[in-house]
Amino acid sequence: MKIDILTLFPNMYEGFKTESIIKRALASNLVEINIHNIRDYSKDPHNKTDDYGFGGGKGMVMMPQPVFDAIESLKTEDTVVIMMTPQGDTYKQSMAYEFSLKKHIIILCGHYEGFDERISSIVDYEISIGDYVLTGGELPSMILTDSIVRLIDGVIEKESHEEETFNNNLLDYPVYTKPVDFRGMKVPEVLLSGHHANIKKWREEKSLEKTKLKRPDLIEKSWFYEN
Numbered sequence: 665m666k667i668d669i670l671t672l673f674p675n676m677y678e679g680f681k682t683e684s685i686i687k688r689a690l691a692s693n694l695v696e697i698n699i700h701n702i703r704d705y706s707k708d709p710h711n712k713t714d715d716y717g718f719g720g721g722k723g724m725v726m727m728p729q730p731v732f733d734a735i736e737s738l739k740t741e742d743t744v745v746i747m748m749t750p751q752g753d754t755y756k757q758s759m760a761y762e763f764s765l766k767k768h769i770i771i772l773c774g775h776y777e778g779f780d781e782r783i784s785s786i787v788d789y790e791i792s793i794g795d796y797v798l799t800g801g802e803l804p805s806m807i808l809t810d811s812i813v814r815l816i817d818g819v820i821e822k823e824s825h826e827e828e829t830f831n832n833n834l835l836d837y838p839v840y841t842k843p844v845d846f847r848g849m850k851v852p853e854v855l856l857s858g859h860h861a862n863i864k865k866w867r868e869e870k871s872l873e874k875t876k877l878k879r880p881d882l883i884e885k886s887w888f889y890e891n
C-alpha cells in the first residue's frame with residue numbers, strides 16, 4: 665500500500681515515521697508513506713496556498729489550484745482521496761478496515777479557516793476524527809494512517825486486531841499481567857485456570873458488560889444484540 669499525505673507542515677511527520685510500528689512497517693516495505701508539501705504545487709509567484717475568503721469573515725481559505733494540481737499529479741485509477749476536515753463523517757474502526765484494503769490513499773490536510781468548497785469535488789471521502797477543531801489536519805492524518813497501517817497484513821500479529829476493541833462493536837475485555845496480586849487487587853481466577861473455553865466465555869461476558877456500562881450506544885450494532 666502507498667499513502668501520500670498532502671500538507672503544509674511536512675516536518676510534523678518526522679517522529680511519526682521514525683518510531684515504533686510505523687517505522688517497522690516502512691522498513692519492511694509493507695507500506696510506503698510519502699509526505700508532500702502542498703506549497704510545492706503552487707503556481708503563485710510567492711508559492712501562496714491560501715487567501716482571504718470571498719464575502720468577508722476572518723481566517724484564510726486554502727486555494728483550489730495547489731490542491732488540485734497535487735492530487736492530479738499523484739492520483740491513479742486505484743487511488744482514494746481522503747480530506748481531513750472537522751465537517752466530515754466521523755472516523756470509525758470499520759472505515760480503517762475498508763481503507764486498509766486499498767492500494768493507494770491520498771490524505772489531504774487542511775489548515776486555516778478551511779478548504780475552498782470546490783476542493784470537495786476532487787475528494788472521495790471527507791473525514792473528521794471527532795467533534796472538536798484542531799489547528800490542522802496533520803494530527804488527524806496521522807491517526808488515520810496509524811489505524812490503517814496496523815491492519816495491513818504482516819504489520820502486527822493478526823490475532824492482535826482480530827480480538828480488539830470495536831470488532832463486532834464491542835469494547836475490549838479486561839487484560840492483566842504480573843503480578844497475580846497487586847496491592848490486594850487480584851487477577852480473576854479464570855484467567856489463571858488454563859481452561860480456554862471458560863476464558864473465552866468470561867472474556868465475551870466482560871466485553872459485553874464493559875460495553876453496556878461505558879458505550880451502550882455500541883451495543884445495538886453488535887452481533888450480541890438481542891431484543
Ligand code: ADE
Nearest residue numbers: 748749750792793798804
Ligand atoms: N482538522 C481540524 N480539526 C479536525 C478534525 N476534528 N478532524 C479532521 N480534521 C480536522
